[in-house]
Amino acid sequence: xxxxxxxxxxxxxxxxxxxxxxxxxxxxxxxxxxxxxxxxxxxxxxxxxxxxxxxxxxxxxxxxxxxxxxxxxxxxxxxxxxxxxxxxxxxxxxxxxxxxxxxxxxxxxxxxxxxxxxxxxxxxxxxxxxxxxxxxxxxxxxxxxxxxxxxxxxxxxxxxxxxxxxxxxxxxxxxxxxxxxxxxxxxxxxxxxxxxxxxxxxxxxxxxxxxxxxxxxxxxxx
Numbered sequence: 001x002x003x004x005x006x007x008x009x010x011x012x013x014x015x016x017x018x019x020x021x022x023x024x025x026x027x028x029x030x031x032x033x034x035x036x037x038x039x040x041x042x043x044x045x046x047x048x049x050x051x052x053x054x055x056x057x058x059x060x061x062x063x064x065x066x067x068x069x070x071x072x073x074x075x076x077x078x079x080x081x082x083x084x085x086x087x088x089x090x091x092x093x094x095x096x097x098x099x100x101x102x103x104x105x106x107x108x109x110x111x112x113x114x115x116x117x118x119x120x121x122x123x124x125x126x127x128x129x130x131x132x133x134x135x136x137x138x139x140x141x142x143x144x145x146x147x148x149x150x151x152x153x154x155x156x157x158x159x160x161x162x163x164x165x166x167x168x169x170x171x172x173x174x175x176x177x178x179x180x181x182x183x184x185x186x187x188x189x190x191x192x193x194x195x196x197x198x199x200x201x202x203x204x205x206x207x208x209x210x211x212x213x214x215x216x217x218x219x220x221x222x
Contacts (some may be wrong), residue, residue, distance in 0.1 A: 002124040003156050005108040009044075009100045011149050012127040018146075019130050020086040021051060022137060031082055035140040036204055040074070042137045043085075047077035049133050050089045056126065057095040062114040121160060122174070128157035134204060147196050150185045152177050154198045161218045162201075190216075 002008065023031075023046045033042045040048070051073025055064055063069050077085060077167030100123065108120045115122055138145060159172050159180035169183030174194040181183075190197065190210050199205035200216060207216040214220050 002118070002120040002160060003153060005103065005105060005120060007149075008120065008124050008127060008153065009097075011153055012100075012123060012130070013093065013097060015127050015130045015134075015150050015153075016089060016096075019046075019134050022134055023082040024086050026082055026137075026141065030141040033140045035136050037133075037136055042140050043077075043080075043082075044083070045075045045133050046085050047080070048073045049130050050085050050092070051077060052129060053092040053096065053126065054088060056122075057092045057099065061112060064115070083114050092149070097098050102140075116164065117160075121157075124153055124157050124160070126154045132198065135199075136204075147176070147195060151194050151198065155194055156180055158198065158201045158218060162216075165218065167215065 003011075023042075026042060031041075031043050034040075035042055035045055037045055048070060052064065055061070055069070055073075056115045071126055077088075095100045103119060109118050111117075112119055112122055117125075127150060131154050134150075135145050155172060155174060155177045159182050161203045162182045167182050168187045169185055170187050171179070171185035171189045172182065173189050173191050175192065188211075190212065192210055196205055197210060200207045200210055200212075201218055203217045203219045211217065
């Protein structure tokens with residue numbers, strides 16, 4: 001179950017503001033740095049995050065997250081500067097804020113056409129995506145990870161994805177984040193550093209460090 005509407009909506013807004021500040025702080029060489037996302041530079045990672053937000057606020061949900069759409073986000077923005085992408089993100093963020101302000105709890109828990117999940121799950125996914133990709137950029141340019149509320153959103157969202165993928169019912173009890181259950185949580189506990197868990201569960205770290213196999217990676221081939 002995603003985090004509450006009253007937490008996710010301002011959390012996403014703050015994450016997007018921080019993401020814009022991050023890309024604007026990059027030097028020209030950092031903007032072109034290779035990242036741990038195979039084949040992508042920091043500029044490409046930024047293009048994906050911002051392209052996703054632009055698609056969502058314009059109702060282009062069908063096929064979001066497919067390789068074709070991911071490549072499209074990058075190609076459509078190739079050659080744009082960090083300032084240009086930050087401006088696009090600011091515009092999309094304003095539309096998102098207006099749209100999300102119109103949701104009550106019933107709407108938050110309603111389904112989304114073309115998306116396998118609720119409005120709340122989808123918005124939490126946007127927060128998670130921006131948080132994790134901001135860390136990809138920081139890692140690429142030698143900056144330390146930042147934690148904060150986005151880390152909690154990432155753990156929560158990963159738990160939700162694992163449940164939809166049929167992962168065994170475990171309790172995720174990583175440091176500094178309230179416990180999240182996959183199913184009823186009865187098959188065991190996953191403990192350790194929260195950021196390391198997020199990296200492992202997204203194919204950026206070692207799942208064995210958490211006593212798990214590759215099935216813990218939410219991006220494993222299905």
